[in-house]
Amino acid sequence: MVESSLPSFLQILYRNTSYQFWALQLIGWFGLALISFLSLTLWYNQQGFAYIAHTLLQSLLGVLVSWPLRPLFHYFWGRSVLARFIAGIGGVLLCSVLWTILRISTFMAITGEQGLWNDFGGWLFGSIMIFSCWAAFYHGVKFYQLLQHEHENLLLVAAQNREQQLRAAKAETIAHEAQLKMLRYQLNPHFLFNTLNAIAALMATKEVPRAGSMIVQLSDFLRYSLDNDPVRRVTVKEELAALKLYLNIEQTRFAERLELEFDIEQAAEPVRIPSLILQPLVENAIKYAIAPMEEGGKITVRVWLDKDYVCLEMLDTGPGISSSAKAGNNVGIGLRNTVDRLYEFYADNHTFNLESVPSGGLKVYMQLPLEKTVR
16 A cells, blocks of 8 residues: 555654644645745845745744634535535635735734735735635545545455455365365275175185285275375376276285276376276276176276367176166265266366166266376
């Protein structure tokens, strides 16, 4: 703001309207004394002490005579325009008459000249002009101060609104991140429960080495899952590395019954996507397409670029999807959380489809806005 860039004494003057009034009074009236000296005293060759003293004295009298105009204008400030105009005219005429009488009286007393009352009208005309300018200048300054005050109020309101908007945006961001973290962390207990069941089943059949291997692989996957911020996006390459940590566990569990195929376009590897977005889809495929089938099945993961989007596709060789599930009913927690997370990340700027493949199986298709790693 303007005030903060001023020296300390000017800041006091800027804030206090009474100080401003008296500063302008002294500058204005004694500026008039200087003009009178240069235009009249010197012009009429009246450089004597008495004439110079009167020039200064009439300005001092002007300061005193004009002072009552301030409370008068202040009193009528909130009234109608007509009332203010009448008060202004009356005040200017009264002060002009009084100042003219004082000027002539003091001039004759100091200089000894006589007979100046005959020129009262000429002196009064000059007084009226000066006090009219005083009144106009006073109103101009007053309106300027009001304008500055309104401007500062608008800036204050704008700053408060901006602060409220920032607080609201911050609160919305915190809520958004909390929602993402909740959705992501819901997957971990769900997955952990299934994996621990599998380990317990291996222990029950005395397949201790396989169970021990699954425990090590589980710890690797959980470490990766917990170390990554759920709000942060990871590259496709990092996402696939995490997916393979999970699939190592499942391959230990299903062995040759689980067949995997990856078809990843190299240009898509640096693209950023939400972390662990593929894992619940693959877990869903294993639960419904691999585990129930005695002969097992195949899961295919494809990633490619399509203009300004990255496309991710997961296919399995299971029974496909029912019409009720496709309509949004009877969908597992993994798929529901995936849909919710994608909406939190991208709102409506993404595509997520489930459909049965004619040859058998389920195809999950995602199209996400392109976001490459900044290097």
